[in-house]
Amino acid sequence: xxxxxxxxxKEIKLARHMHKKLIVVFLLIFLxxxxxxxxxxxxxxxxxxxxxxxxxxxxxxxxxxxxxxxxDILDTKGTVLATSVDVYNVILDCKLILEKExxxxxxxxxxxxxxxxxxxxxxRTLLAEKPKSQYCVLRKRLPYDTIHAFEEIQEAVxxxxxxxxxxxxxxxVGVWFEKEYIRDYPYDTLACKILxxxxxxxxxxxxxxxxxxxxxxxxxxxxxxxxxxxxxVERTIKEAVNGNTLVSTIDYNVQRxxxxxxxxxxxxxxxxxxxGPGSVNTAVVVMDPGxxxxxxxADSAGYSLKDPYNDExxxxxxxxxxxxxxxxxxxxxxxxxxxxxxxALWQNFCTTYTYEPGSTVKPLTVAAGxxxxxxxxxxxxxxxxxxxxxxxxxxxxxxxxxxxxxESLEQTIMNSCNDALMQIGEKIGIDNFAKYQSIFNIxxxxxxxxxxxxxxxxxxxxxxxxxxxxxxxxTNSFGQNFNVTxxxxxxxxxxxxxxxxxxxxxxxxxxxxxxxNTVQSIEPTVLRQAVxxxxxxxxxxxxxxxxxxxxxxxxxxxxxxxxxxxGTAQKYPREDKKYLVSFIGFxxxxxxxxxxxxxINEANVENQAQxxxxxxxxxxxxxxxxxxxxxxxxxxxxxVPEAVEGQTQSSPQEEDHQGDIFE
Numbered sequence: 318x319x320x321x322x323x324x325x326x327k328e329i330k331l332a333r334h335m336h337k338k339l340i341v342v343f344l345l346i347f348l349x350x351x352x353x354x355x356x357x358x359x360x361x362x363x364x365x366x367x368x369x370x371x372x373x374x375x376x377x378x379x380x381x382x383x384x385x386x387x388x389d390i391l392d393t394k395g396t397v398l399a400t401s402v403d404v405y406n407v408i409l410d411c412k413l414i415l416e417k418e419x420x421x422x423x424x425x426x427x428x429x430x431x432x433x434x435x436x437x438x439x440x441r442t443l444l445a446e447k448p449k450s451q452y453c454v455l456r457k458r459l460p461y462d463t464i465h466a467f468e469e470i471q472e473a474v475x476x477x478x479x480x481x482x483x484x485x486x487x488x489x490v491g492v493w494f495e496k497e498y499i500r501d502y503p504y505d506t507l508a509c510k511i512l513x514x515x516x517x518x519x520x521x522x523x524x525x526x527x528x529x530x531x532x533x534x535x536x537x538x539x540x541x542x543x544x545x546x547x548x549x550v551e552r553t554i555k556e557a558v559n560g561n562t563l564v565s566t567i568d569y570n571v572q573r574x575x576x577x578x579x580x581x582x583x584x585x586x587x588x589x590x591x592x593g594p595g596s597v598n599t600a601v602v603v604m605d606p607g608x609x610x611x612x613x614x615a616d617s618a619g620y621s622l623k624d625p626y627n628d629e630x631x632x633x634x635x636x637x638x639x640x641x642x643x644x645x646x647x648x649x650x651x652x653x654x655x656x657x658x659x660x661a662l663w664q665n666f667c668t669t670y671t672y673e674p675g676s677t678v679k680p681l682t683v684a685a686g687x688x689x690x691x692x693x694x695x696x697x698x699x700x701x702x703x704x705x706x707x708x709x710x711x712x713x714x715x716x717x718x719x720x721x722x723x724e725s726l727e728q729t730i731m732n733s734c735n736d737a738l739m740q741i742g743e744k745i746g747i748d749n750f751a752k753y754q755s756i757f758n759i760x761x762x763x764x765x766x767x768x769x770x771x772x773x774x775x776x777x778x779x780x781x782x783x784x785x786x787x788x789x790x791x792t793n794s795f796g797q798n799f800n801v802t803x804x805x806x807x808x809x810x811x812x813x814x815x816x817x818x819x820x821x822x823x824x825x826x827x828x829x830x831x832x833x834n835t836v837q838s839i840e841p842t843v844l845r846q847a848v849x850x851x852x853x854x855x856x857x858x859x860x861x862x863x864x865x866x867x868x869x870x871x872x873x874x875x876x877x878x879x880x881x882x883x884g885t886a887q888k889y890p891r892e893d894k895k896y897l898v899s900f901i902g903f904x905x906x907x908x909x910x911x912x913x914x915x916x917i918n919e920a921n922v923e924n925q926a927q928x929x930x931x932x933x934x935x936x937x938x939x940x941x942x943x944x945x946x947x948x949x950x951x952x953x954x955x956x957v958p959e960a961v962e963g964q965t966q967s968s969p970q971e972e973d974h975q976g977d978i979f980e
Contacts, residue, residue, distance in 0.1 A: 384497045385535030386831070387519050388560035390512060390526075392569040393612075393826065399512050399526070399622075401498040405464050407432070407456040409440075411447050414491035423488040431467040432456065464494050502622035508572050510665040511565075511614055511767070511824065514625045522625075523663050525563060525824060527768045532828060535560040561836055564827040566610035574941045575601045575613040582934055583617050586921045594637045597919040600666040601938065602803050606811035606903055606912040608841035609820030611765075612942075616666035625663065634662045668770045671800040672918065675886030676716075676733045677901045678759075678796040678806060680856050682741055683730060684813050685753035687852045691744040694855055698724050698737035706739075708787035713739065730859040731867030733883060735795045742794025747783045750790060754799075756847050757809035758819065765804055765822045776800035797886060807914045810901050812847040814857045814880070814909050819847045861906045869900065872932035874939050876950030878906035881935070883928035888919070895919050900931035904943060905951055913938055 390399035414420050425440050435455065447453050470489055500515045513524025519534050521527035538557030579599050586595035600616035618634055621627050635641040635658055650658070664670070686692040700721035703712035715721065715736040721728070729737035742750060754760060760777035762770045777799050783789040792798040804822055812819040821842040828837040848856075860880030863869045868883045881902025888895040899916045903909040915931045915938075922930070 381495065381540050383538035383540055383554070383557045385537055385557040386498050386559040387500065387515070387535070388533040388562040388831070390533075390563045390565060392565055392567045392572075393610075394568065395564075396569040397503055398508055398565070398567070398569070399500065399502050402460075402501045403496055404458040404460060404499050406454055406495040406497065407459065407464065408493050408495050409443060409450075409453040409455050410491035410493065411444050411450045411453050412491075413451070415444060415448055416490075417488075419488050420490050424491060427467060427470050427489045428455075428492065431470065432459075432463070458497070458499060467492065468494070504569075505621055505623050506619045507569070507576065508567060508613075508615070509619050509622050510616060510663075510667070511567060511572075511611075512622060513663075513768075514622050523769070524665070524767060525565065528766050529563055529825065533560045533563065559831045562829050562831070563825050564829060565824050566605075566612065566826050567614075567824065568612045568946075570945055571603055571942050572613040572615065574945075575603060575938055576615045576619070578934060578937050578941075579615055579617050581937075582917075593921055595921050596917050597638065598666050598670070598916075599918070599920075599934070600670075600803060600916045601934070602667050602807045602912075602914045603938070603942070604807055604811065604822060604912050604914075606815045606909045607820075609808065609811070609822045610826065610841065611822055611824050612911070614665070614667045618662060618666070620662055626659070631659060631662060634658075665767065665769065666916075667803040668765060668767050669802070671771050671773050671776060671802055672897050672916070673797050673799065673886040673888065674801045674806055675796045675884035675897065675899060677810070677882050677884035677899050677914075678801070679730060679733065679738055679794075680813050680860060680882055681753070681757050681759075681809055682738055682745070682750075682794045683726065683859070684848050684852050684856045685750065685756075686741045686745050687855060688753075688848045689745060689749055691746075692726060692741055694726055696726050698726070698729055698734070698740055700724060700729075700732075700734050700736040702736065704736055704739045704791060706787050706791050713788065713791055727859045727862055730856075730882070731863045733863075733868045738795040739791040742790050745794075747780050747790055750793065751778070751780045751783070756819075756845065757812065758844075759799070759801060759805055759809060761805075763804050763808050763822050766824050770804070771802050773800045773802065773805070796884060803914060803916055806901065807912060809847075810882075810914070811909075811912055813853055814860065814903055814912075815853065816850045817846050817848040817853040818843050819845050857906070857909075860903075864902060868928065869902065869932060871929050872900055872902050872935050872939075874904070874936055874943065876952055876954040877904050877939070877943060877948070878951050879904035879939070880906055880909075881932075883932065885926050885928050887926075894925075896925040898926065898928045898931045900928060900935045902935055902939070904939065904948060910948055911939075911942065911946055913942075 386403075387401045389397055389401070392398055414424050421444065425437050428435050428440055429437060440455070443453055443455065471492070502512065502514070509524075511524050513526035514522050515526055516522050519530075521530040521533070526533070536558040539555045541553055579601060582599055583595035587593065594617060596617065598616055598618060601613065602611065603613040604611045618638060620630050620634075632641075632644050632647055635647045636643075639658060639661070641647050647655075647658075683692070687694075700715055700717070700723075702718050702720035703714040705712045713735070716733050720736070721732050721734050724732060724734060724737055728734070729741075745753070754777060760772070760774040762772050764770070778786070778789045778793060783793075789798060808819065808822050821844055823839060823842070826839050827835060828839075829835055857880060860882055861878065862880075863883075864873050864879050864881050869881045872881055872883075873879065879902055881900060884897075884899040884901070886897045886899075888897060897916065897918045898920065899914070901912065901914040903912045913935050915935045917930050917934070919925055920927070920930050
């Protein structure tokens with residue numbers, strides 16, 4: 318039988334186009350894998366920390382937050398004004414304490430020994446009610462001194478013998494301490510309107526605490542654990558990143574002096590009448606006119622930074638400043654009404670309250686006229702007691718209703734002459750007057766590093782509005798019929814006396830990390846040259862004469878050369894005869910290093926229109942802070958100023974009295 322032929326296996330051959338398809342598919346898969354690897358590498362590089370945090374937060378076993386420490390706020394010399402103090406919560410791990418019968422009683426006894434206010438009944442109740450809880454808060458926010466004794470029990474060891482290295486109390490278990498921080502203000506009320514305070518969650522409320530909230534805050538860390546293959550707990554710690562510290566321009570001693578003098582003024586005038594505080598508000602700004610740095614800032618309505626919701630202080634504020642007559646009336650307020658009043662208490666008068674400035678801004682009008690060339694140092698002005706303005710039925714009167722007579726430009730400032738200032742305002746003209754108000758930043762925010770600064774542009778006359786109101790330009794020229802804030806006036810006035818440069822006012826000069834390394838230095842910022850050096854020198858000279866022999870004589874500190882300007886503004890409604898008096902001055906005369914601006918709103922005296930109230934407070938402050946700031950006397954202590962030729966002496970009642978100019 319013939320052998321059967323074996324059949325050949327049929328070879329499978331792929332067509333050329335199939336080869337190409339396979340190659341394409343392979344390349345696509347390869348490229349996708351490469352892309353995935355690259356993508357994972359990029360994620361690890363750019364977002365690895367972010368996803369690590371997410372993973373850490375999802376760890377379920379023995380996980381706890383490590384709080385960051387909020388940065389401090391220091392004065393310019395390093396004195397701590399605001400800080401974060403570490404405190405500890407006492408946490409019970411009930412599950413661990415109940416794990417063995419011999420654990421409970423030794424642990425309870427250790428707690429009773431170390432914490433006087435803890436009772437055995439309290440602890441046993443917690444263990445009974447939450448037997449499986451690993452996080453049960455027994456006490457909150459205890460200082461380290463309080464928990465230290467318990468830590469010693471936990472850490473105690475035998476020093477000698479066979480049991481060397483073993484715990485003395487091995488059955489004291491399940492108690493641990495959770496660290497957190499609370500905000501503390503070592504000087505309580507000092508600089509409260511500048512600093513602000515924090516609410517739970519490390520959120521700033523007002524002041525630098527709010528403005529620099531993100532800078533002061535850090536990033537929480539985390540400690541977490543998990544069970545490994547050997548059923549042991551592996552622990553990982555992601556350390557917290559602490560917040561940065563602010564080094565402010567505030568000087569603790571200058572701030573203290575200012576607040577003490579305001580309090581003394583308030584007490585003196587309260588005692589005299591027993592009808593309320595020394596004024597509706599008394600406020601002071603102290604700054605370096607050559608840089609914009611603020612040394613101090615305060616008003617009379619202070620509060621406790623340690624206890625900003627203190628009801629006693631709040632009730633006193635409402636009764637002194639808001640017209641309430643009893644605690645019961647205050648307690649009947651709605652929640653919204655109460656919060657509005659608390660915000661008013663926390664508000665910073667120096668940056669948020671607006672008012673008509675009066676004569677303290679007359680130097681700005683004179684500086685604008687000199688800069689424009691419409692007046693010169695040689696000009697003479699005739700004051701006959703007032704100006705009759707076209708379109709008005711009655712004249713607008715001068716400080717001296719009988720007239721100052723013929724005056725030089727210098728004497729118009731020294732005498733605080735409204736008549737002459739109205740003449741200068743007319744020479745300047747509406748458009749140029751509005752232009753220079755903008756140059757001096759009147760009506761605009763200074764952008765000081767504090768929240769809540771008022772913008773007063775809606776309370777400033779535009780050229781269009783001035784053309785519709787015949788009294789606008791004349792009254793604006795001597796500081797009435799428009800509103801400002803204290804920080805606006807202080808900054809604008811500084812530009813007129815410091816050589817002509819407008820500096821942005823500021824409160825923080827440096828930001829440092831927790832190790833003291835500088836993160837950011839904040840240098841003085843010149844925003845513009847407001848006037849020429851020549852104009853600045855002339856106006857500064859006029860202001861020196863004003864303190865030497867003009868309306869500001871009572872502000873003079875013996876032995877020191879200084880200049881300044883008084884102000885008395887009649888408030889709306891005019892018929893009520895309520896006044897805001899002020900004084901803004903500087904020293905030394907030739908190279909001003911410190912400026913003090915005092916505002917007294919409705920002093921608690923029979924005759925409120927006395928700028929001498931403000932000059933007296935200014936003098937008291939300057940007398941103390943000048944030696945402290947190493948500004949030395951530059952004049953003989955017994956020097957008596959000579960009267961300037963043509964100077965019209967004013968009685969105390971006429972010293973800058975604008976009380977009846979609108980009648």
